[in-house]
Amino acid sequence: MIVTIDGVAASGKSSVASGVASALSIPYVSSGLLYRAATLLALEAGTSLSDAPALLSLLGAAPLRLEPLAGGNRIYLDTPDCPRELTADAHTSAVDAGVSALAQLPQLREWVNARLRALTPPFVAEGRDMGTAVFPQARAKFFLVASPRVRALRRVKERVGDVEAVEQALIARDEQDQLQSHPAADAQIIDTSDLDLAGVIAAVMAGVQERA
Numbered sequence: 001m002i003v004t005i006d007g008v009a010a011s012g013k014s015s016v017a018s019g020v021a022s023a024l025s026i027p028y029v030s031s032g033l034l035y036r037a038a039t040l041l042a043l044e045a046g047t048s049l050s051d052a053p054a055l056l057s058l059l060g061a062a063p064l065r066l067e068p069l070a071g072g073n074r075i076y077l078d079t080p081d082c083p084r085e086l087t088a089d090a091h092t093s094a095v096d097a098g099v100s101a102l103a104q105l106p107q108l109r110e111w112v113n114a115r116l117r118a119l120t121p122p123f124v125a126e127g128r129d130m131g132t133a134v135f136p137q138a139r140a141k142f143f144l145v146a147s148p149r150v151r152a153l154r155r156v157k158e159r160v161g162d163v164e165a166v167e168q169a170l171i172a173r174d175e176q177d178q179l180q181s182h183p184a185a186d187a188q189i190i191d192t193s194d195l196d197l198a199g200v201i202a203a204v205m206a207g208v209q210e211r212a
């Protein structure tokens with residue numbers, strides 16, 4: 001079984017996917033974390049975020065390991081002499097600002113998608129295009145939305161920042177990501193603006209049960 005949870009930036013995908021995965025006792029996979037880790041390594045190496053051959057060469061030499069833990073995905077760079085967890089560094093405003101450029105490259109999307117399709121079900125997969133491009137065969141598909149202001153207010157609770165600036169950054173990222181961020185025809189769209197996290201998880205679980 002594969003459940004997909006897609007949605008716009010900071011709509012609650014990771015938190016909801018984690019809750020649903022825990023309720024189903026299966027792992028969840030954050031596709032965004034792979035894009036973020038690739039962006040982080042590129043920024044640190046000074047590699048252009050629009051140079052696909054250089055990026056693939058960089059990633060080909062990087063022993064990345066994604067741990068799809070139900071409580072929260074973690075990603076590691078298993079360099080023999082200096083293993084390192086990248087998860088926190090992959091969730092900074094610098095990576096936020098650059099990741100959409102990298103994610104627009106078809107070769108990088110295929111690099112991510114190949115890693116995702118190599119996983120063995122059951123799992124919950126969250127991102128932008130899990131229910132459309134990556135796992136169109138998924139049994140249950142969901143697409144989360146929320147107003148930019150609500151998303152910004154939630155984001156500044158976890159990362160200090162100015163709500164106005166965060167809201168504008170989210171709107172900009174939505175526009176940059178829109179090519180791959182649209183609900184599958186058979187996805188249930190959930191507006192989380194007026195729902196707490198438990199309420200969204202319950203709505204997804206109800207949808208999963210309906211499709212069981």
Ligand SMILES: Nc1ncnc2c1ncn2[C@@H]1O[C@H](COP(=O)(O)OP(=O)(O)OP(=O)(O)O)[C@@H](O)[C@H]1O
Nearest residue numbers: 009010011012013014015154158192195196197200
């Ligand atoms: N329905 C909700 N009510 C209140 N807070 C929420 C809700 N959903 C998520 N949050 C909180 O909003 C913040 C962003 O959620 P989360 O990181 O899961 O979003 P995301 O879509 O995965 O973000 P990104 O696109 O940046 O990966 C987190 O602090 C999370 O706990």
Ligand SMILES: Nc1ccn([C@H]2C[C@H](O)[C@@H](COP(=O)(O)O)O2)c(=O)n1
Nearest residue numbers: 031032033035099103127128129177
């Ligand atoms: N399936 C995906 C997942 C993510 N992206 C891009 C778009 C986002 O700006 C960025 C980070 O994702 P997030 O951690 O915010 O969910 O990666 C994508 O294009 N496709």
